[in-house]
Amino acid sequence: MDEITREFLVESGENLDRMDRDFVALEKNPADRPTLSSIFRALHTIKGTCGFLGFPKLEALTHTGEDLLARLCDGELVLSPPITSALLRMVDTVRLMLADIEAKGSEDDHEFDTLIDLLTSLSQPAGLPSPPPPAPAQVAPPTPGTGQAEVPAPTPPSPPGVHPKPAPTPSPTELAEPRLPTVAESSVRVDVRLLDKLVNLVGELVLARNQVLQSLGKPASDTFLGACQRLSLITSELQEGVMKTRMQPIASLWDKLPRQVRDLANACGKEVRLELEGADTELDRSLLEAIKDPLTHIVRNAIDHGIEAPAVRLARNKPAAGCLTLRASHEGGQVNIEVQDDGQGIDTAKVRQQAIRHALFTADQAARLSERELLQLIFLPSFSTAEKVTNVSGRGVGMDVVKTNIERIGGAVEVQTRPGVGTSLKIKIPLTLAIIPALIVASGGDDYAIPQANLLEIVRLGAEGTAPRIETILGAPVYRLRGNLLPLVDLNRVLHASAATPPRVAPPARTIVVLQADHHQFGLLVDQVRDTQEIVVKSLGKHLKDLAVFSGATIMGDGRVALILDIAGLAQTAHTLEAAAGETAPAPSAGPTAVADPSQRLLLVTLGGEHRFAIPLAVVGRLEKIPRHLLERAGTDLAVQYRGQILPLIYLTRLLPFAPGPVAESLDPLPVVTAIQGGRSVGLVVGRIVDIVEDCVTIQRESRRPGVLGTAVIQGRMTEVLDLPALLADGENSPEPFATALAQ
Amino acid sequence: MSGSTRYCTFSVDERLFGVPVTEVQEVVREQVMTRVPLSPAAVRGLINLRGQIVTAIDLRQRLGLPAGPDHPASLNLLVRTAEGPVSLLVDRMEDIVELDDACLAPAPSTLTALDRRCVRGIAQLPGRLLLLLRLGPLLDLRATPAPGPITN
Numbered sequence: 001m002d003e004i005t006r007e008f009l010v011e012s013g014e015n016l017d018r019m020d021r022d023f024v025a026l027e028k029n030p031a032d033r034p035t036l037s038s039i040f041r042a043l044h045t046i047k048g049t050c051g052f053l054g055f056p057k058l059e060a061l062t063h064t065g066e067d068l069l070a071r072l073c074d075g076e077l078v079l080s081p082p083i084t085s086a087l088l089r090m091v092d093t094v095r096l097m098l099a100d101i102e103a104k105g106s107e108d109d110h111e112f113d114t115l116i117d118l119l120t121s122l123s124q125p126a127g128l129p130s131p132p133p134p135a136p137a138q139v140a141p142p143t144p145g146t147g148q149a150e151v152p153a154p155t156p157p158s159p160p161g162v163h164p165k166p167a168p169t170p171s172p173t174e175l176a177e178p179r180l181p182t183v184a185e186s187s188v189r190v191d192v193r194l195l196d197k198l199v200n201l202v203g204e205l206v207l208a209r210n211q212v213l214q215s216l217g218k219p220a221s222d223t224f225l226g227a228c229q230r231l232s233l234i235t236s237e238l239q240e241g242v243m244k245t246r247m248q249p250i251a252s253l254w255d256k257l258p259r260q261v262r263d264l265a266n267a268c269g270k271e272v273r274l275e276l277e278g279a280d281t282e283l284d285r286s287l288l289e290a291i292k293d294p295l296t297h298i299v300r301n302a303i304d305h306g307i308e309a310p311a312v313r314l315a316r317n318k319p320a321a322g323c324l325t326l327r328a329s330h331e332g333g334q335v336n337i338e339v340q341d342d343g344q345g346i347d348t349a350k351v352r353q354q355a356i357r358h359a360l361f362t363a364d365q366a367a368r369l370s371e372r373e374l375l376q377l378i379f380l381p382s383f384s385t386a387e388k389v390t391n392v393s394g395r396g397v398g399m400d401v402v403k404t405n406i407e408r409i410g411g412a413v414e415v416q417t418r419p420g421v422g423t424s425l426k427i428k429i430p431l432t433l434a435i436i437p438a439l440i441v442a443s444g445g446d447d448y449a450i451p452q453a454n455l456l457e458i459v460r461l462g463a464e465g466t467a468p469r470i471e472t473i474l475g476a477p478v479y480r481l482r483g484n485l486l487p488l489v490d491l492n493r494v495l496h497a498s499a500a501t502p503p504r505v506a507p508p509a510r511t512i513v514v515l516q517a518d519h520h521q522f523g524l525l526v527d528q529v530r531d532t533q534e535i536v537v538k539s540l541g542k543h544l545k546d547l548a549v550f551s552g553a554t555i556m557g558d559g560r561v562a563l564i565l566d567i568a569g570l571a572q573t574a575h576t577l578e579a580a581a582g583e584t585a586p587a588p589s590a591g592p593t594a595v596a597d598p599s600q601r602l603l604l605v606t607l608g609g610e611h612r613f614a615i616p617l618a619v620v621g622r623l624e625k626i627p628r629h630l631l632e633r634a635g636t637d638l639a640v641q642y643r644g645q646i647l648p649l650i651y652l653t654r655l656l657p658f659a660p661g662p663v664a665e666s667l668d669p670l671p672v673v674t675a676i677q678g679g680r681s682v683g684l685v686v687g688r689i690v691d692i693v694e695d696c697v698t699i700q701r702e703s704r705r706p707g708v709l710g711t712a713v714i715q716g717r718m719t720e721v722l723d724l725p726a727l728l729a730d731g732e733n734s735p736e737p738f739a740t741a742l743a744q
Numbered sequence: 745m746s747g748s749t750r751y752c753t754f755s756v757d758e759r760l761f762g763v764p765v766t767e768v769q770e771v772v773r774e775q776v777m778t779r780v781p782l783s784p785a786a787v788r789g790l791i792n793l794r795g796q797i798v799t800a801i802d803l804r805q806r807l808g809l810p811a812g813p814d815h816p817a818s819l820n821l822l823v824r825t826a827e828g829p830v831s832l833l834v835d836r837m838e839d840i841v842e843l844d845d846a847c848l849a850p851a852p853s854t855l856t857a858l859d860r861r862c863v864r865g866i867a868q869l870p871g872r873l874l875l876l877l878r879l880g881p882l883l884d885l886r887a888t889p890a891p892g893p894i895t896n
Contacts, residue, residue: 200795541799561789
């Protein structure tokens with residue numbers, strides 16, 4: 001039996017029960033319009049669904065009953081005991097029919113012509129107000145007596161041999177054979193709020209259980225130990241059971257797909273066959289909601305870009321109709337959803353070209369990228385290999401949204417593709433959101449929880465050789481992690497910025513938790529990493545809802561409340577905070593002689609290409625990553641609001657006439673180096689910030705080019721050391737103002 | 745219109761305050777408090793009330809009273825709000841008093857605007873003044889607390 005029929009049975013059962021009650025109420029008060037209308041609506045619903053599901057006999061019967069009810073509603077007829085009886089008989093017959101449909105899947109060979117005739121005759125507008133009651137009594141021969149309402153007896157009009165079993169009064173012989181509960185009896189509708197409350201309570205129980213187990217350390221009696229173990233077991237099972245009540249099959253989401261796929265295929269001029277596997281895979285309601293949009297995006301992409309036009313497919317020896325397969329399955333506490341097409345696959349060569357065109361990589365680097373790395377690029381914002389943007393897809397926004405949404409709920413996306421054979425996209429998501437794995441860290445004496453979905457790795461400081469790698473660029477700490485510069489955020493400073501000044505220099509033996517928020521990576525300096533734990537997420541009260549740094553709170557094993565860090569919010573807060581703190585940091589000396597000392601530290605950047613440039617750190621204010629959408633145009637100048645002021649932005653390439661290719665248009669966020677020029681800050685857009693070197697750098701070759709101090713060999717590469725103040729001064733005096741530079 | 749209301753009274757900084765008993769959920773003793781960095785000053789922290797996470801408001805701070813000597817108010821007076829219970833930290837619970845609505849005096853003009861919003865009225869008890877609080881404005885922390893004089 002399909003889901004729709006099942007739902008119909010449950011719903012109709014409820015409707016019939018209500019009609020029973022309503023009829024009884026109506027007998028006491030026949031003039032009660034609202035009750036009549038309620039019966040009418042219930043019957044109308046059943047009739048409509050019957051027609052839709054293809055039960056013509058049931059539809060005919062309910063239609064007749066509806067006619068009669070309509071007249072009652074209109075006041076053309078007055079409810080009389082015979083009419084009530086006939087209608088109740090109809091209700092009973094419908095109930096029997098439903099039982100049959102449930103048992104056999106069809107309405108079978110029931111005949112209710114007599115009942116239909118009876119109902120029809122009753123609904124004839126009687127010339128006189130009195131005749132109707134006696135008349136039906138004659139029309140309906142099987143009705144035993146008119147005076148007594150023994151009408152709901154098991155459907156007299158039905159022909160013999162139709163329903164041996166479903167008779168409502170079970171005879172003793174039938175009891176021997178246990179009757180399976182009907183669908184309507186075996187399922188109950190429950191308010192979602194009640195379920196949420198149960199989930200909460202079970203969460204509490206889990207915590208209480210943890211507390212009990214924690215305090216078990218002392219010598220305990222065997223009985224107590226046994227009871228604890230049982231408690232633990234039952235709690236786990238209860239948790240599982242309650243979580244299941246919130247589960248819904250993914251079919252509820254997929255039901256809409258056949259239509260969507262059909263429309264999309266038509267719009268794109270493709271032929272697509274949709275196959276759904278594992279539609280009964282269940283996952284949490286909230287998660288279903290969260291994957292709805294990503295799934296739509298993926299399906300769109302597959303049809304628009306993946307599956308080829310029928311002619312192309314035939315030429316490639318494939319069937320004209322492409323096959324789009326969606327698979328869902330459970331695997332180790334996770335749900336896997338796979339969307340597979342047998343289309344043309346993703347052209348990795350095209351992705352590589354695109355990556356070079358967007359200047360994400362140089363041709364050299366791009367050539368070295370593995371296929372896996374290349375495929376990750378399609379999730380970057382505004383990255384698209386589509387030649388033309390259709391109204392279906394190709395704007396390069398979809399996959400970005402997919403990844404963000406999936407990661408937000410603690411999931412992951414993976415692509416596999418084979419040119420000419422097809423593409424497969426795998427989504428892994430957790431079963432539920434109410435309980436998440438988290439890393440517990442300590443900062444300033446308090447414990448905080450970090451959702452593991454944000455966690456990349458943990459770096460222990462203080463170990464031999466690692467300590468010196470925390471460096472500060474004028475107040476902004478960075479850490480060199482395998483050659484990359486990882487911006488650091490000190491949790492103590494973010495959380496207790498207003499409190500008595502925390503130590504600026506990190507004490508030894510602290511830990512960096514490397515986190516990912518949106519597309520941004522940073523290291524969080526914490527005092528200590530305590531544990532990983534499953535935590536029950538609870539929301540914060542209205543007074544604390546506005547705190548971007550926390551996403552909620554949880555209760556630890558010892559009953560204490562611990563706050564859950566919102567990593568994206570934390571990154572944002574830290575950024576503004578650093579900016580504010582930077583105001584008080586010593587202003588960088590921007591004198592032209594700043595570079596004289598060859599042993600000083602240099603910031604290595606690339607611009608458009610691969611060639612490296614070095615900027616003396618002494619003239620660098622801060623390193624920032626500025627999202628493109630924050631850029632504003634003031635007249636012809638490009639600027640960004642920064643620390644409450646306007647920071648003009650200049651592409652460094654424009655100040656260097658000899659610089660290679662431009663900075664990628666797609667680069668987002670823009671790496672920006674700020675410097676002081678003429679008493680105010682200027683932001684210089686570079687291609688990539690590579691590293692900071694402290695080696696003793698000797699400028700080997702003086703340069704005659706303006707703005708370049710000379711060339712040095714740094715990390716085995718020819719690097720031009722820039723004279724930033726001179727460059728900026730030039731830029732300012734240049735007859736062609738920044739306009740064109742900025743228009744880039 | 746006359747009637748009487750029962751008030752749950754408590755003291756903060758040796759001053760007597762009251763809220764209608766119908767708005768009080770329960771009183772619990774000192775709980776382990778988790779401080780919330782970056783929160784409004786009046787928020788002392790979070791407590792675990794039988795698995796429910798409840799925000800605790802430092803009433804002393806909220807009312808602009810001087811900070812307690814060394815032992816901060818620690819009794820949790822849990823009041824009902826539309827968004828669930830909120831804890832008011834008070835020094836000591838006092839009696840339940842029943843007051844005639846008619847004998848409440850309006851807040852004196854010497855109170856600051858904010859304090860006046862939070863004050864439902866003042867009742868003159870034998871030997872003491874009872875300040876009846878209005879929870880809505882009291883729990884609205886977006887308004888900055890303006891410490892104003894409270895006369896005994």
